Amino acid sequence: MKQREKLSKESYKGTRDFYPEDMAVRKYIFSTMRKAVEKFGYVEYDASMIEETGLYRAKSGEEIVNEQTYSFKDRGGRDVTIRPEMTPTVARMIAKKRKELSFPLRWYSIPNLFRYERPQKGRLREHWQLNVDMFGVDSISADVEMIAVPYAIMNEFGAQNDQFVIKVNDRRITNFFLSEYLGMNETEAHDLSKLIDKKEKMPEGEFFLSAQEILGEQTEKFVAFLNIKDITALPEEFSGYETVKSLAEIIDSLADRGITNVVYDPSIMRGFDYYTGVVFEVFDTSSENNRSMFGGGRYDDLVGIFDVEKVSAIGFGAGDVIILDFLKTHNLIPGKILSVVDLCLCVFEKKYERVAQELADHLRKEGLNVSVDISERKIASQIKTADKQDVKYIICIGEDEVQTGKYKLKDMDSREEKEVAKEEIVRNMEVNNEQTRKL
């Protein structure tokens, strides 16, 4: 006989099992996100996890496709990739129905995404990412809204203004600065923007030296530019000043709406090349989480790669892993999430189980989520189990109940009992079984 290979009980590297208590938290996070974005009129879409690899090759860096994705050949020989991000998919969907969709469109989705890399804090191999996008409007109003939505989501989670900061920039400003003000060629500008991306992680001296290799004596000017935190302090000399003015206007409009934790930060560039204008990221102000929670920007040319007429677009993504870290850090997860089971029926003896099942069926028709304890264990154990599972109400059924037709509805929190007839049970309960609830 072959020796059986020892099976691991661990979930696959970088992925999570969602036990019911974890799933309750996930449902809370997702429903909070949905609630917030739907208030702005966004509608939900979805697509398959799997796409042809070419979709990503067309717009991403080669490395992402080759080294950081789950890519393989299907049985028909097609190169396919498990989606590492949602934006190419939604751009494809928009392009496909370009002619029949009426713009502007407000769409969102909460897809699970995969990347092949070593897991670390805030980054796993599988995560869920809220994606919110608006298509067909290229205006300051659209930009303002797309930054106001993350703010609204944070609000919905109960976050205060001082717990997170929204950093905004416009790629064109940085590009103008590099190419026209400093006179960098394309390669130099590209290298510098990659360097800017890394700035926060490098010691200051090292950053200066790396910059000096490209810029020589202009390094001082460059560093001074990056340290500007007030948009109005930007030099007026270089062209593209219109862009500076619109970004200032965006920041002002946000402030008018009470969104005051927005700062201009020229070092926000975002990794992907497809961004064409405004870019932004939302950070936790606590030093515990140094990764950005939301990131997005304007990408007016992406839909166009499908050979259709250009559709301007702006959107952002927000990963569940880092948001969960944020909520934990700031104590924003509801303390107790009740079970979706409204009522548990415990039975004193096996022979009363039939009565319990009939009662359960009756109550289910009235809209309750009811479970019947069929363990045949003693009543104390049944109650204990219901308690452990955070079920709010129980009814114990035995000879008395069968004789009188009255049931003792017990509230597990207050420990109070109310004797009621079958028909009165529902109206004596506080029920909200549509989704996860806070207490």
Place this chain on the structure above:
RNA sequence: GUGCCUAUGGUGUAAUGGUUAGCACGGGGGUUUGUGGAGCCCCCAGUCCCGGUUCAAAUCCGGGUAGGCACCCCA
């Protein structure tokens, strides 16, 4: 892919190189064949793997494996 750190019942932890590897939570049962969620009692279950040093290894060393964190990259 690179570096650093960690590894004891299911979980969280304790144990100067020297007792039968201790405690708490958890799970099962009893106390109690109907008013119970407490208490008390009993039970379940562990030194990641392979090798080395030593009279003696959970403990020290080497190599694996797994996990965490950081880098790389960033969706």
